[in-house]
Amino acid sequence: MAQQPNLASQEYLLLDYAQRLDRHREGRRAVHVHLSRLKPQNRREHHIRIALNTLDDFVQTFEGQSFLLGNNDLIFVVKGASLQQLDEAVMRMRYLFSDDPLTQTDADSTDGHGRFATLYNVEGQYPKFMELCERVFEEERARQKRLQQMAEQTGETFEDSRRPLKPEQLGRLEEFLERSDLSSVFKRQAVSVVHKDNPPKPIFNELFISIFDLAKTVLPDVNLAANRWLFQHLTQTLDRRVLKMLARADDRSLHSSFSINVNVQTLLAPEFLEFDSSLRMGSRGTLVVELQLIDILSDYPSFVFARDFVREKGYRICLDGITPELTHFIDRNFMEIDLVKLSAGPVFDSGGSETLRKEVSEQVDRIGKGRIILSRCDNETMIRTGQNMGITMFQGRYLDAVYQQMSRSKNPPIPRAAKR
Template identity: 40%
Template sequence: MGTQNQESLFYDYVRRLEHHRQGREMMHLHLSKLRPFNRREHHIRVAADAFEGLVKELLGQLFVLHNSDIVFIFKMEAMGQVEQALEKVKFLFGDDPLLSEEEVDGHGFTSWFDVETEYDQIVAMARDLVDAQNKAGSLTGPSHDVKANLLAKQEEGEKLTPRTLDRLVEALKAADLTNMVRRQYVCKVEGAQNVPNPYFSELFISISDLRDTLLPGSNLTSSPWLFQHLTETLDRRVLSLLSKTEDRDITGDISINLNVATLLSPEFLKFDENVIAAMRGNIVLELQQLDVFSDLNAYLFAREFVKQRGYRICIDGVNYKTLPFIDRERLEADLIKLIWHPDILLGGHDLTDRVKRHIMLTGPARVILSRCDTEESVEFGREIGIELYQGRHVEALIAEENRRKSMRVLKKRAAAHEKQSGHKKSLSKRT
């Protein structure tokens, strides 16, 4: 079912509940109020996934609305599980101002309704959503703006189905992924001139490049379950690629993003067998915080194995709100990747001091400050002793440093050429 029909499905479902209202609750997550960078398609997919287990157990019904809001109607007996799922979602969006507002006044991100006593209000809400969606549909019809329609269709893309996924997985087996591998450096930034010195490079495969090369016009993230299967397949291909240690493009200290489940797979065991023992210490395994906490026992088991083999572990996706809950030492992680956000400075002295205090507890030398797109992010980090940085500003520093090196080389060559020319002139005079 596509999200474009969810409003109608929600309305129909609510109408069918008219004689079954008792013992049901409705939760409305206002994801549409989140900042734009927090409500991209994969964010909505992960948020919806948090409730999928309850849907499968027939304890509730989920609707992802066109504006990205999520509505979940469930049986009261599942309240505990719903609250746990909600905490996971809040964890995901912890760095958004909307969550701060909810902490202060109790409103903003989540609205709750008792289906039995507030049924008429819910029906009215569902009807309004359908009307609004129908109106929006008529406005964006062919007579209104053909170009906008075409762009929207291209962006939405062909839905990923089991059949197209099979085609993609088959294509992946034969595809040369080396041209799709992207590299972004994690650097130490040193000296008054902010000179970047690469510490390791993160290797990743761009999903958009993969789509454009192997399955143009498709929407690879349209189905959460199929996309999850795709990422696990990608994990296996990346591991296979990295096993070929003779490939010069992927040598040196590197980091790779993997699922916790992949670390427990036969493919990782095979990869481990092919990696020279001395190289394992050069490989950082980046695991998403959400993945780690969704199955902590699996993480602890996987961690024991990979640490014994000599790999390093980095907990990725940590933001300034979730940082206090990440005990790096207890998780026995070597590094934590903290996402930079301007609010760290704009939130006032109390917030800034609190973030600094937690970074000090974590160990500044064990923190990578990521998404450093501005100079102020690096300045903040250096002030409290963070050594490692990643992001667009760091890439710009690398480019600038490379330019300086090239200029120094050219000057040396010019000086050497001038010296050689002078030497030839003096010889010609003698003769």
């Protein structure tokens, strides 16, 4: 039930967090600390780590969250902190870098903290804060794309700087998940039908917890997915914990159409039976179980058994996490699955390879246009490209933004794609 984004960057998590703040703005302030403007010798890894440690207690005291961006800038959001308390927190950070020219401007000037930090009143300046979050996300995505292209040009491997997950760290993270109240980070994202220029229409919600969002507070320097088998064990543990939580929850979304992303072994566990029996049989809508391809292939006989078992109970099966390059290998009829969730990679974006786009379009025809959900749609271009291939079901941040706009207006225009 853990969602596995292709790039769980801090920028991605920041934007997701900011979107969820839309209905919870009261009393919240944010600070953008421009550590990237420090001299290189003053923003080495140990400098940044000390700065984060200095801020930790303050952020936790005020029910906040902090995000260290790829360019070393720091953005933190707190609730209920006064301007004086924010000023004291920023001044403590300025003191750490007192030898740098960036901090030597007068903090009492009319510019506040000048080029060192920018303050946002989230309650009153939410659109401005969202614009910042969208911009840093797009800038980081462009930076990652440049680095990948440079690595391809030079024949080098573009590696993740985070360390792989170790067994002892897995135990620590599982203990943290066991203690945590997961309801506060439980998320929903609509899968929608989009016909031509008509507004999107939600058909079911995916219910999930972003395990990376949780883990970043415990193991921010660790790549959880680097060790596939340790990561799979972790997701199985999380699956069982979340199913127990859902089985005891009085959640109206469980009485309508929804999907859950789980491991094959989870479908055979007692927790799934308890969860299934807790659902109101009379009010069930479309129930979808999403499974990862690598999990299926690791024990295909168990998949076949689990597939037939949940189908008898009325669930539909969705193959999740399929990239455009993997579509050649997917035989939906042989696997007897109902849906395929295809990730919208660069081929669906502006500037994508026309040759690859044609190949993907052919595979979409073969798999079944009406059986594909195009996920991770970050902008309107990706949706239009999918529509041109005959795809009608979509999911992603762009549609989340559309629904937010629709909720604020009776007759909303379709919002523009995030700035590039």
